Amino acid sequence: QARDARDGGPMTAPTPPSSPRVRSGRSSFVVAIDGPAASGKSSTAQWVAERLGFRHVDSGALYRAATAVALERSGESFDEPAVLAGAQQISLQPVQHSFVPVWRGAEMEAMIRAPEVTRQVSRVAQMQGVRAWVNAHVRLAAEGQHVVVDGRDIGTVVFPAADLKVFLVADPWERARRRLIQRLERSPSDSEIAEETERLVQRDARDATQTVQAKDAVLIDTTYLTQEEQVERIVSLVRVLRPGL
Numbered sequence: 001q002a003r004d005a006r007d008g009g010p011m012t013a014p015t016p017p018s019s020p021r022v023r024s025g026r027s028s029f030v031v032a033i034d035g036p037a038a039s040g041k042s043s044t045a046q047w048v049a050e051r052l053g054f055r056h057v058d059s060g061a062l063y064r065a066a067t068a069v070a071l072e073r074s075g076e077s078f079d080e081p082a083v084l085a086g087a088q089q090i091s092l093q094p095v096q097h098s099f100v101p102v103w104r105g106a107e108m109e110a111m112i113r114a115p116e117v118t119r120q121v122s123r124v125a126q127m128q129g130v131r132a133w134v135n136a137h138v139r140l141a142a143e144g145q146h147v148v149v150d151g152r153d154i155g156t157v158v159f160p161a162a163d164l165k166v167f168l169v170a171d172p173w174e175r176a177r178r179r180l181i182q183r184l185e186r187s188p189s190d191s192e193i194a195e196e197t198e199r200l201v202q203r204d205a206r207d208a209t210q211t212v213q214a215k216d217a218v219l220i221d222t223t224y225l226t227q228e229e230q231v232e233r234i235v236s237l238v239r240v241l242r243p244g245l
């Protein structure tokens with residue numbers, strides 16, 4: 001609980017004023033990956049973590065988990081106290097290079113990707129208590145190890161002193177196409193992509209206040225990049241900043 005008070009505050013290790021992003025050679029390395037809906041943050045973060053032997057922390061999965069539990073417990077009529085009460089029942093368990101939210105002893109992966117959760121999650125993400133709850137969990141999970149953390153405000157609010165900040169963008173049509181291929185496991189039709197594009201830009205609009213590009217973030221437009229290329233760019237940036245990793 002005490003960690004909540006740090007919400008929006010600086011990261012644990014103080015950084016030298018002359019060189020705000022370079023921290024001592026032995027400290028843990030934090031890569032922050034932010035960007036709009038379906039910009040490929042989570043899959044890229046997971047892949048980068050595997051390549052570098054870091055751990056991936058997906059903050060969006062926690063917003064989704066809080067939303068899924070709220071929907072289970074109260075239907076759509078939930079308010080902030082109800083969401084927070086449900087969130088207290090969620091834990092984050094380390095699994096291989098990542099963490100998964102667990103509720104009532106079960107991994108929540110399928111539950112948090114449900115369309116109803118995607119529709120409601122921006123509303124939950126606007127609740128300040130929920131943001132504090134997510135940020136506390138993310139910081140705790142990241143403590144003492146090299147991590148790749150993805151979300152909307154990681155480089156600005158959660159880890160403003162991250163060693164490397166990346167902001168991923170891509171054309172909405174392309175983001176919609178990729179999200180559908182992932183979900184349907186086949187090529188989507190143009191009308192399916194058009195519908196998904198509409199849903200994505202609506203969600204971008206609802207998430208606009210919490211999606212912030214840090215001034216010191218490297219912008220990567222992935223519209224014309226393969227997943228391998230975007231992962232390679234981030235891995236190369238990490239190795240320039242911290243040779244030997």
Ligand code: CDP
Nearest residue numbers: 037038059060063121122125151152153210
């Ligand atoms: O679908 P996508 O991968 O883009 O989203 P996600 O990363 O799973 O995040 C789901 C939702 O959580 C977003 O639409 C935001 O409303 C919220 N979120 C946030 O507000 N701040 C974060 N750091 C991460 C996610």
